[in-house]
Amino acid sequence: MKVSIYRYNPETDREPSMKEYEVDTQGKDLMVLDILALVKEQDQSLAYRRSCREGVCGSDGMNMNGKNGLACITPLSQVAPGVLEGKKPLILRPLPGLPVIRDLVVDMGMFYNQYEKVQPYLQNNTPAPAIERLQSPEERAKIDGLYECILCACCSTSCPSFWWNPDKFLGPAALLQSYRFLADSRDNATEERLSKLDDPFSLFRCHGIMNCVSVCPKGLNPTRAIGHIRSMLLERGI
Amino acid sequence: MSIRTITFDAIVVGGGGAGMRASLQMAQSGFKTALISKVFPTRSHTVSAQGGITCAIASADPNDDWRWHMYDTVKGSDYIGDQDAIEYMCNVGPEAVFELDHMGLPFSRTEEGRIYQRPFGGQSKNFGEGGQAARTCAAADRTGHALLHTLYQQNLKNGTQFYNEWYASELVKDDEGNVCGVIAIDIESGETVFFKAKATVFATGGSGRIYASTTNALINTGDGVGMALRAGLPVQDIEMWQFHPTGIAGAGVLVTEGCRGEGGYLINKDGERFMERYAPNAKDLASRDVVARSMMMEILDGRGAGPDGDHVFLKLDHLGEEVLHSRLPGICELAITFAQTDPVKEPIPVVPTCHYMMGGIPTNVHGQAIKLSGGHEGEDQFVNGLFAVGEVACVSVHGANRLGGNSLLDLVVFGRAAGLYIEDQLRQGMTQYEPTDANIDEAMARLNRWESSTGGESVPALRKELQSVMQNHFGVFRKGDLMAEGVAKLADLRKRIANAHLEDKSKPFNTARIEALELDNLLEVAEATAIAAEGRTESRGAHSRYDYPDRDDENWLCHSIFDPTAKKLGKRDVNFKPKTVDTFQPKARTY
Numbered sequence: 128m129k130v131s132i133y134r135y136n137p138e139t140d141r142e143p144s145m146k147e148y149e150v151d152t153q154g155k156d157l158m159v160l161d162i163l164a165l166v167k168e169q170d171q172s173l174a175y176r177r178s179c180r181e182g183v184c185g186s187d188g189m190n191m192n193g194k195n196g197l198a199c200i201t202p203l204s205q206v207a208p209g210v211l212e213g214k215k216p217l218i219l220r221p222l223p224g225l226p227v228i229r230d231l232v233v234d235m236g237m238f239y240n241q242y243e244k245v246q247p248y249l250q251n252n253t254p255a256p257a258i259e260r261l262q263s264p265e266e267r268a269k270i271d272g273l274y275e276c277i278l279c280a281c282c283s284t285s286c287p288s289f290w291w292n293p294d295k296f297l298g299p300a301a302l303l304q305s306y307r308f309l310a311d312s313r314d315n316a317t318e319e320r321l322s323k324l325d326d327p328f329s330l331f332r333c334h335g336i337m338n339c340v341s342v343c344p345k346g347l348n349p350t351r352a353i354g355h356i357r358s359m360l361l362e363r364g365i
Numbered sequence: 366m367s368i369r370t371i372t373f374d375a376i377v378v379g380g381g382g383a384g385m386r387a388s389l390q391m392a393q394s395g396f397k398t399a400l401i402s403k404v405f406p407t408r409s410h411t412v413s414a415q416g417g418i419t420c421a422i423a424s425a426d427p428n429d430d431w432r433w434h435m436y437d438t439v440k441g442s443d444y445i446g447d448q449d450a451i452e453y454m455c456n457v458g459p460e461a462v463f464e465l466d467h468m469g470l471p472f473s474r475t476e477e478g479r480i481y482q483r484p485f486g487g488q489s490k491n492f493g494e495g496g497q498a499a500r501t502c503a504a505a506d507r508t509g510h511a512l513l514h515t516l517y518q519q520n521l522k523n524g525t526q527f528y529n530e531w532y533a534s535e536l537v538k539d540d541e542g543n544v545c546g547v548i549a550i551d552i553e554s555g556e557t558v559f560f561k562a563k564a565t566v567f568a569t570g571g572s573g574r575i576y577a578s579t580t581n582a583l584i585n586t587g588d589g590v591g592m593a594l595r596a597g598l599p600v601q602d603i604e605m606w607q608f609h610p611t612g613i614a615g616a617g618v619l620v621t622e623g624c625r626g627e628g629g630y631l632i633n634k635d636g637e638r639f640m641e642r643y644a645p646n647a648k649d650l651a652s653r654d655v656v657a658r659s660m661m662m663e664i665l666d667g668r669g670a671g672p673d674g675d676h677v678f679l680k681l682d683h684l685g686e687e688v689l690h691s692r693l694p695g696i697c698e699l700a701i702t703f704a705q706t707d708p709v710k711e712p713i714p715v716v717p718t719c720h721y722m723m724g725g726i727p728t729n730v731h732g733q734a735i736k737l738s739g740g741h742e743g744e745d746q747f748v749n750g751l752f753a754v755g756e757v758a759c760v761s762v763h764g765a766n767r768l769g770g771n772s773l774l775d776l777v778v779f780g781r782a783a784g785l786y787i788e789d790q791l792r793q794g795m796t797q798y799e800p801t802d803a804n805i806d807e808a809m810a811r812l813n814r815w816e817s818s819t820g821g822e823s824v825p826a827l828r829k830e831l832q833s834v835m836q837n838h839f840g841v842f843r844k845g846d847l848m849a850e851g852v853a854k855l856a857d858l859r860k861r862i863a864n865a866h867l868e869d870k871s872k873p874f875n876t877a878r879i880e881a882l883e884l885d886n887l888l889e890v891a892e893a894t895a896i897a898a899e900g901r902t903e904s905r906g907a908h909s910r911y912d913y914p915d916r917d918d919e920n921w922l923c924h925s926i927f928d929p930t931a932k933k934l935g936k937r938d939v940n941f942k943p944k945t946v947d948t949f950q951p952k953a954r955t956y
Contacts, residue, residue: 138871168825171877172869176404179582181618181699183510184408200702228553229874235405248518249469258422259466261478267471274471274504274511278407313469 128152128203129216130162132173136229143227147216152203156211159191159198159219163231175231182344185279189231190220195281195342222284224293238280241297245305245323250316266312273307273352275345276300282339282349288332296332297324299339299349306352309359321356321363330356368548368559368805373399373526374791375564378533378547378589380406382414382509382776383755384568385516385525387732390784392525396791401528401549401560403584403879406517410570410582411776414509415695416485416623417501418465418777419770420458424475425482425499426490431455432946434500436492438771441652442764443906443916444951445602445924447940450760453730454771454778456945461777462502470515472504473692483692484626485769487652487956497650499626501770506621506695512773532879533588535808536565536596536751542736543798544750547592548808552879555872557812559805563795564752564787567593567726567734568780571756572890574883576719577829577836580612580619589757591886593726594893594929595811598748599737601759601924601937603724603890604897607767607907608841610656612718614676616703619720620696620713622769625649627692629681631656632712633663634670639677644956651956654766654907657717661841664716671714678712685709717841722890723767723907724897725759727926727937732758732783737928740937750798752787754779761924764939765906814863815881821866824881831858831884835891839898844911848899855892862888893927900934901925918951 130150135143150165160180167173175198176186182200189198192207192215202211209215225233251260283289283298297305305324308314324330330353339349377388380402391398402409421431435455439446466472466480473481480502488498504511520527533547537559546561572587573579590600610631611620625631630649633639643659644651651659660677669675681689681696686709689697693708700706700713727735729745732752738744755776762775787795800808838851862884869877903917904910924937941948 136871137873167877168823171824171880172871172875174874174876176408178404178408178584179410179413181413182702183507183695184404184412184582186404186408202702232874239405243521246522248522249467249515251467255463255467257463259463259472259480262474263478264474264476267474270471274514275507277412277510278405308469311469311471313466 128210128213130166131216131218132166132230133220134230135227136172156202156204159201159203159206159217160187162203162217163198174229183277185277188222188279188281190223192218195222195285197279197281197344200344222280224284224290225280235280237293238283238298238300241301242278242304244297245301246316246320247304247308249308249311249314251313252315260313262312269310270307272347273303273310276303276347277345279344281342281344285338285342287336288334292328292332295328297329299353302330302333302356303347303349303352306356309356321360324356325360368557370559370561372561373397374562375566375787376401376546376560376562377566377568379409379568379570379755380404380529381409381568381570381755382411382512382516382773383780384566385520386777386780387566387568387754387784388525389516389520389523390781391788392520392523394788396788399526399528399560400520401531401533401547403530403532403552405529406527407513409513410585411509411513413582413619414512414773415506415619415621416626417483417503417508417770418462418512418773419485419488419501419768420462420774421455421500422459422462422480422482422502424479429498429500431458433490433492433498435946436949437487437489438762438768439949440493440954441487441766441768443766443954444764444922445761445905445939446764447761448943448948449940450730451762452943452946454762454774457778458774461781465512465515465777468515468519470504470511472502483623484650486622486625486647486650486656487768488650497647501623501626503623506623506693509773532882533592534812534882536592537800537804537808538596539798539800539804542748544748545798545800545804548812553874555875557809561797563750563791563797565750566732566783566787567751567753567757568755569757571722572887573719573722575832575835575887575891575894577832578612578617579719580609580617581719586883587886587890588883589753590725590893591889594889597930598734599727599926599928600893601724601727601926602761602765603893603927604901604925605723605765605907606719606894607653607721607723608657608717609720610653610660610717611679611715612720613699613703614671614714614716617718618699618703620679620699620715622653624679624681624693624696627688628684629679631660632678632680633668634674635668639663639668647956652766653769655956657841658909660717676714676716679715680712681708682710682712721767721772722756723759723763723765725757726753727924728753728758728760730760730779730782731786732779737926740926740935742938742940749796752783754783765908811885812882815867815878816870818866821864822861824865824867824877824884827858827862827865828884828887831887831891834858835894839895842909842911843898845899848895852895852899855888855895859888859892893929896932897925897927897934922951
């Protein structure tokens, strides 16, 4: 099959280009990450990130035939019709909207900055008990669908609002994290958290396009989380 | 040769659970601490831990007792876990776990609002007399993910200085062998820097990538063990590799023991629940070494499933969709992705898969690295400036076989313990050892070798060959002549790797360079494993030999110590003197 990969090495290339490779999958429906490993055996200068190879570490977010996802849990048959059969090339590009360091490796700095801005850690100024802070299963269930985020950046880098204002709009991943702590019964910094979000950009630049939902490899729903925060902000304003 | 120097009070190498627990402790103390990690910390392998963290917090059973947990751990270790260290871990454990909750770890909950605990293998009540315990604290089946993200978040809050995507390539020692820091490469720019520190903490994790089939992340290349061995430091019990019973056949991806804790069980191709024959009491929740061997025996006896008869099945469908989706949601995802199997409807094909390195850099409970010495009690000497925590360390709490859920406890308890100790030492005034230029050059030699290579074999091909040697010669069952052959093959690989070629020498984000440096480490770990496995002439825990099928307490109720300079195996006493409880005497180990 044919693989077309975005290549750019700032040391030697004036501009990025797409490079074609031929890979023999022996007819198997391999994961995209397996394909990258086969290409790297041919051409060791190819750079990409990878770690767990099972969809839990979030290293290998990339754009596969136009859609963001994790290379390690995306089989060829799911990338686009015809790729597995070799009728269409597999086209791999770095996550859109972030500066490229080399090949498929992007600079995640802006993404992490927005994450840090939401104070992504539990805040509770009451003295801790000798055991755990009690939390009912119902309270705990409120952070399901939120704490599972793996910071792969597939969502934020597919969001037009984030492309436009990556410094001022927090983006779906950071906002999902923000709600993860707002929804945690053990956290009591709600007021402080909400007041930090109450400006025209941080949260309100979300226009409900829902690209984040359609690409999230963990099946999470940042748009819904943003909606919850929106409601909290509105209730607070009344 | 002059390179840039960055100075800290303490540096931690590795951003997994152990490293971040240690750095958190030190950051809170106000000392200048840096954490160097070759990946962004939440990409570390701790993230893949599923089932939970075993600890007697007395939630599932109000009468639970850390001493029962200690008993299980000593027995699980096949009696070569150090009892003072196991005592410390089990006793301090509850405090360390409650801290995690206070930090925000989203544990699953009981109706009483307490942390949910599930049964895991090798757990008992009342020193093996009271039946199965449920002692593993869980955040669904994503406990490692929840733990790692929580620790990263707390480190952010407390201002730890992160050097993410920096790769530590070598220890820097002075002429007396005192550790002064590490050489590290900024992967993004390619710059090489000397990190100078009074305390260097290795938290580099395991090295499962020495095997062709492993549950481990691609980054688990034994960098800390490699650096220690090249520095002439010993490793302990490195022949002890855990094969996890349930890796997804073909893919190697882990399926948590929590599946069996929740009521799942293993069946052979005839649908028989075969563990009833091998471990009549604990059945599928026997210790991992026992279950893995039983599965291999089923397969070798022709009762394996699939066209090649090379795996068995993990049956979960009888638990029902609701339990599977609430308690084991991650497993359902993984099984669908990697085995094209929905556990709600059909069993998952599984096979024992390399999972965990019980051995490593020998340390005491404070994480201080131990030098080669006489091996008898009271003779331990320490490497000034060097500490090790987590999977790279061998404290030893796991001995010859680790119990499920004890690795995460090991991480937080000993990451914390090393942090506390170093903080205290820094307060009293620790020496900063100063390397000479020649010492720095020595530490740069390996990197320079690769940089000046002009021809030779390629890294991916050599790595593949090394992995298949380990897989074929040092697997679940071992045999003297087969291992001797493996040792010879590794000696040949050593020569070839010393002449291998790094073709791409560009600076920015050159992952080929990192993979080349990792290959050297894989080789060091593989060779130490091979020589130690051949040298331990008995069967104990995970080390199982056809030619020495029995445990030999007379000769081998001890740690093995591999000396990399002489390439010889020595012995070191196991600690049998816990401080507050009676010694658990070795006895026959049945489940």
